[in-house]
Amino acid sequence: MLNLYDTASSQVRPLKQRVPGRLSIYLCGPTVYGPPHIGHGRATLVYDILRRYLEWSGIKVRLVSNVTDIDDQIINRANREQRPWQEITHKCESVWFDAMGRLGVQRPTDVPHATEYVEQMVEMIGALTANGSAYATSDGVYLSVQSVPDYGALAHQSLDEMLAGGGDRAVLGAEEKRHPADFALWKFSKPGEPSWPSPWGEGRPGWHSECVVMSLELLGEGFDLHCGGADLRFPHHENERAQAVALGKTFAQHWMHNGFVVDAEGEKMARSLGNVTNLLDLLDRYDARAYRMLLLQTHYRSPVRVGKDNLDASVNALAGIDAFASRTSGLVADADAATLDEFRAAMNDDLNTPVAMGVLFDAVRRANIAVDAGDVAVAAGVASAVREMCVAVGLQIRVNDEIAPEARAKAAALDAARAVKDFAKADALRLELQALGYLVETTKSGTTLRPGAGNL
Numbered sequence: 001m002l003n004l005y006d007t008a009s010s011q012v013r014p015l016k017q018r019v020p021g022r023l024s025i026y027l028c029g030p031t032v033y034g035p036p037h038i039g040h041g042r043a044t045l046v047y048d049i050l051r052r053y054l055e056w057s058g059i060k061v062r063l064v065s066n067v068t069d070i071d072d073q074i075i076n077r078a079n080r081e082q083r084p085w086q087e088i089t090h091k092c093e094s095v096w097f098d099a100m101g102r103l104g105v106q107r108p109t110d111v112p113h114a115t116e117y118v119e120q121m122v123e124m125i126g127a128l129t130a131n132g133s134a135y136a137t138s139d140g141v142y143l144s145v146q147s148v149p150d151y152g153a154l155a156h157q158s159l160d161e162m163l164a165g166g167g168d169r170a171v172l173g174a175e176e177k178r179h180p181a182d183f184a185l186w187k188f189s190k191p192g193e194p195s196w197p198s199p200w201g202e203g204r205p206g207w208h209s210e211c212v213v214m215s216l217e218l219l220g221e222g223f224d225l226h227c228g229g230a231d232l233r234f235p236h237h238e239n240e241r242a243q244a245v246a247l248g249k250t251f252a253q254h255w256m257h258n259g260f261v262v263d264a265e266g267e268k269m270a271r272s273l274g275n276v277t278n279l280l281d282l283l284d285r286y287d288a289r290a291y292r293m294l295l296l297q298t299h300y301r302s303p304v305r306v307g308k309d310n311l312d313a314s315v316n317a318l319a320g321i322d323a324f325a326s327r328t329s330g331l332v333a334d335a336d337a338a339t340l341d342e343f344r345a346a347m348n349d350d351l352n353t354p355v356a357m358g359v360l361f362d363a364v365r366r367a368n369i370a371v372d373a374g375d376v377a378v379a380a381g382v383a384s385a386v387r388e389m390c391v392a393v394g395l396q397i398r399v400n401d402e403i404a405p406e407a408r409a410k411a412a413a414l415d416a417a418r419a420v421k422d423f424a425k426a427d428a429l430r431l432e433l434q435a436l437g438y439l440v441e442t443t444k445s446g447t448t449l450r451p452g453a454g455n456l
């Protein structure tokens with residue numbers, strides 16, 4: 001059973017399944033108006049690791065992750081560049097999924113687009129105005145946060161405490177708001193802007209209304225887990241939740257938030273800070289698996305610094321695993337159960353991937369020692385466990401199983417030498433093959449080579 005920190009209750013508790021054997025997850029997806037940055041990469045990788053681990057554990061996962069394809073930033077960019085807004089959203093969405101594919105992130109089971117659900121959003125806002133939780137102003141329709149008794153449950157702050165911090169007064173029409181924390185469910189459009197009809201006037205939905213409608217529509221009330229980056233906790237997730245509460249609906253049962261990507265000084269990394277901020281740059285400069293490896297070696301709630309030094313270290317760690325996998329690719333056995341138990345215990349403890357990676361690296365070390373000692377039975381079981389663990393966290397191993405023609409010729413000569421009992425020559429050829437990096441196994445039926453054992 002996976003125990004996971006829940007932001008709402010501030011404690012690590014079992015991640016319960018509404019339907020046994022299945023998990024319903026909603027992850028806030030991208031607003032498609034620019035290239036993905038490093039922080040986006042972290043969020044998708046963290047939840048890809050979670051999803052793969054759950055699936056590896058035998059749980060059927062439905063992961064819904066939206067695309068916000070209507071938003072002020074999209075409209076601003078379209079205006080600035082004098083282009084149709086749909087051209088921007090289509091292009092950015094394809095760049096997004098291309099980058100996620102390179103990161104090895106599985107496509108969500110469902111990718112709803114905000115613009116496909118506007119009718120349902122209008123309907124929901126209608127229900128909120130009908131029950132008195134929402135009201136219209138001159139620039140849109142707002143949710144009254146005072147109508148939500150436990151507003152602040154995710155922020156762990158009361159409305160009074162939030163007031164002391166100042167509300168969003170910069171919003172047009174804010175003077176008509178009943179409370180500074182009230183937020184827009186519907187925004188009236190200006191001439192020439194994309195718009196949809198509503199009983200209150202032409203306009204577009206607010207971001208917070210998109211996710212609550214799409215999550216409830218696709219996953220239903222009381223879905224298992226809602227997740228996203230720590231920056232979404234407040235106000236975005238708080239406001240999603242507030243609408244569900246105001247509708248009298250049960251929302252997510254568990255809330256998971258991943259930590260920030262920070263620069264060398266520990267500051268949250270803005271687009272302009274640090275040396276690698278654009279995810280596409282990172283993917284062009286490094287083995288795409290390196291970022292996943294770096295995140296696996298960091299707890300998902302901790303801040304992570306993404307720099308040349310720790311990406312290089314990840315590349316080295318991957319090279320060690322690849323070489324090991326190549327060396328042991330022919331060793332097949334049931335995975336060593338004790339190793340997998342240790343791995344599961346770490347993962348089930350709030351997805352403690354740094355400890356789980358420790359189990360993996362230790363297993364690589366033990367299996368290498370066993371291979372060196374000729375203890376094939378032990379090596380095979382542990383090697384299988386390593387392969388299993390890599391699958392569970394989405395690490396793709398690259399096995400080098402090519403045998404050079406030169407090595408094939410030497411192996412044939414070795415067999416010929418043995419056939420005429422020229423053991424001195426056979427031994428010399430064996431040493432030459434080992435020097436070329438091959439594991440040499442000689443049986444009555446001939447010589448078998450396994451590549452990649454070179455520097456282990």
Ligand SMILES: [Zn+2]
Pocket residue numbers: 027028029211236240
């Ligand atoms: Zn959202």
